[in-house]
Amino acid sequence: MADALLQVTERGLYCAAGDFYIDPWQPVTRAVITHAHADHARPGSKRYLTSPTGAAMLRLRVDSYARIVAQPFGESLHVNGVRVSLHPAGHLLGSAQVRVEHQGEVWVVSGDYKTEVDATCEPFELVPCHTFITESTFGLPIYRWRPQSEIFTDINQWWQQNQAQGRTSILFAYALGKAQRVLAGVDATLGPILIHGAVHRFVHAYRNAGIVQPTTLYADSDAARRYRGEALVIAPPSAAGSSGWLRKFGPTSLAFASGWMRIRGARRRRAVDRGFVLSDHADWDGLLTTIRATGAERIGVTHGYTSTLVRYLVEQSMDAFVMLTRYEGETSGDAIDNEDAAQDASGITGDETMADNAMISDASASSFGHDEE
Ligand SMILES: [Zn+2]
Ligand SMILES: [Zn+2]
Numbered sequence: 001m002a003d004a005l006l007q008v009t010e011r012g013l014y015c016a017a018g019d020f021y022i023d024p025w026q027p028v029t030r031a032v033i034t035h036a037h038a039d040h041a042r043p044g045s046k047r048y049l050t051s052p053t054g055a056a057m058l059r060l061r062v063d064s065y066a067r068i069v070a071q072p073f074g075e076s077l078h079v080n081g082v083r084v085s086l087h088p089a090g091h092l093l094g095s096a097q098v099r100v101e102h103q104g105e106v107w108v109v110s111g112d113y114k115t116e117v118d119a120t121c122e123p124f125e126l127v128p129c130h131t132f133i134t135e136s137t138f139g140l141p142i143y144r145w146r147p148q149s150e151i152f153t154d155i156n157q158w159w160q161q162n163q164a165q166g167r168t169s170i171l172f173a174y175a176l177g178k179a180q181r182v183l184a185g186v187d188a189t190l191g192p193i194l195i196h197g198a199v200h201r202f203v204h205a206y207r208n209a210g211i212v213q214p215t216t217l218y219a220d221s222d223a224a225r226r227y228r229g230e231a232l233v234i235a236p237p238s239a240a241g242s243s244g245w246l247r248k249f250g251p252t253s254l255a256f257a258s259g260w261m262r263i264r265g266a267r268r269r270r271a272v273d274r275g276f277v278l279s280d281h282a283d284w285d286g287l288l289t290t291i292r293a294t295g296a297e298r299i300g301v302t303h304g305y306t307s308t309l310v311r312y313l314v315e316q317s318m319d320a321f322v323m324l325t326r327y328e329g330e331t332s333g334d335a336i337d338n339e340d341a342a343q344d345a346s347g348i349t350g351d352e353t354m355a356d357n358a359m360i361s362d363a364s365a366s367s368f369g370h371d372e373e
Contacts (some may be wrong), residue, residue: 018082034111035095054094059323090124132296138305188214196235
């Protein structure tokens with residue numbers, strides 16, 4: 001493995017031939033970023049390469065002086081002689097798989113991915129390769145998702161039942177990705193939709209990218225009071241711990257939308273009334289189907305149920321191995337959202353601009369691959 005095209009180092013997944021990292025967990029010179037969830041996109045690096053739609057979200061995560069290079073999906077860039085291209089991962093808006101090619105050898109890093117088509121992001125693209133590095137967040141046979149249309153029907157019914165009982169519907173969903181997917185999927189004619197500030201800034205970025213989201217209101221005290229008993233409120237999971245924030249909505253029903261809701265105990269631990277099994281990750285079948293379809297001879301497995309998935313693949317006579325990374329899967333939601341909640345305290349309203357876009361350059365004009373300052 002010493003001459004492997006990609007290897008796990010102290011700073012992250014490293015390509016020695018091209019001298020760049022993919023989703024590094026420590027600051028580096030060149031970071032290729034699969035998507036803007038906090039465990040994959042960490043601040044401190046000098047230069048970032050990511051998809052154009054992912055760039056706006058990444059800008060919200062990293063230092064303002066960092067250079068972000070937007071690389072269109074499917075286009076190749078040569079980084080110190082290594083060919084790098086990004087391909088949609090279907091996980092959230094702008095999420096990418098990273099294809100790395102050197103001397104005829106092709107590796108693909110999935111980042112997080114799902115194969116079910118989702119109205120709020122680019123559809124997953126299958127990329128043939130010799131070595132496929134897959135996530136395994138839900139890599140257990142118990143994780144099998146129902147079609148999202150059925151889940152949205154359940155959410156709509158729950159909202160209507162709550163209205164009939166004079167309860168405000170509070171739905172906890174990760175602020176980036178899940179919240180926007182829920183917004184696009186619910187029936188907005190049922191009543192007003194309020195959103196927490198942590199969710200708002202990402203909804204704003206999605207709208208700027210042309211993703212259709214229903215009309216939303218900022219969930220301040222006035223709106224909360226006015227729409228008690230009728231509204232659907234989308235908030236990050238961390239808001240569940242804030243009884244003061246919840247009180248302003250009057251009587252409530254609490255729900256959580258996550259793949260983890262497949263497990264009854266997870267619902268109890270979250271202290272919510274309802275769990276909606278809606279995940280932005282591939283389920284067990286989705287993982288296995290994708291792994292086989294890539295035609296890869298070797299499978300590296302990152303964050304999640306790594307050992308279970310590796311054991312299963314090895315039993316199927318595949319060459320599979322665990323890659324120890326510091327990505328956290330959906331469990332990282334709390335850490336992400338606590339950070340977002342802090343932003344909420346500062347009172348985000350609807351008037352941010354995307355002026356930061358000026359800091360994002362396109363790949364053709366970039367020096368991502370060169371060493372000059
Ligand atoms: Zn993710
Ligand atoms: Zn992940």
